[in-house]
Amino acid sequence: MIGAIMKNRIYGYARVSSADQNLDRQLDALERFPVQTNLIYADKASGKDFRRPQYRRLxxxxREGDVLVIKSIDRLGRDYREVIDEWRRLTTDKRVAIVVLDMPLLDTREQPNGITGTFIADLVLQVLSYVAQVERENIKQRQAEGIASARSRGIRFGRPMIERPENYRSVVQSFKGGGVTRRDAAALLGVSPSTFDRWRRADSTIVDRPPFNRSL
Known part of the structure; x- marks a missing residue:
């Protein structure tokens, strides 16, 4: 009798990453599964604010043996590391079955033959995580190659260099000779001491750079 009262429930979870996005498509898919409307939890969370109060309530x-239905795997987290952490929390710690509607292989419910889909689902997740990691590394490499190529063509990155005032050289000479302090020199030029330091470092780099030999 107690077992009948405490039978396992099927929950649904939906999430969008901004307040102006619509949850309807996810909610419709969950209800078609079917998940009862009163057992569906939904969050509208931004990328900066990922507290997800409804997910925490869920x-x-x-309870152990319950089923959680989501439309896509990325509803569990912002990246695959977070997705895998949540997946393990649900399947290992809480012993909840998960059904991902957009990816039938990710279904950890016990099948009629007594075999659970947990092993296959975990394997698929690991492959997806690896693919995502490789893609991130490829993006970083392409960005680095693009920056290097742009720099070789003379394109500069970062904040634009502030043009030096006409009295810059005379102030630098006075500073080197001990006539003014670093702070006073910066004040005479109308810039911050850190900008004055940056200008002097740039000057020393130009002076120390060996001349380009076209005959090589």
Missing amino acids: LRRL
Whole structure:
């Protein structure tokens, strides 16, 4: 009798990353599964604010043997590391089954033959995580190559250099001779001491750079 009262429940979770996005498509898919409307939790969370209060409420409600249905795997987190952490929390710590509607292989419910889909689902997740990591590394490499190529063509990055005042050289000479302090020199030029330091470092780099030999 107690077992009948405490039977496992099917929950749904939906999330969008900004307040102006629509949850309807996810909610419709969850209801078609079907998940009862009163057992669906939904969050509208921005990338900066990922507290997800409804997801936290859902975690407190989930019990061993319950089923959690989501439309896509990225509803669990912002990146695959976070997705895998949540996946393990749900399947290993809370012993909840997960069904991902957009990816039928990610279904950890017990099948009629007594075999669970947990092993296959975990394997698929690891492959997806690896692919995502490789893609991130490829993006970083392409960015680095693009920056290097742009720099070789003379394109400069970062904040634009402030043009030096006409009295810059005379102030630098006075500073080197001990006539003014670093702070006074910066004040005479109308810039901050850090900008004055940056200008002097740039000057020393230009002076120390060996001349380009076209005959090589």
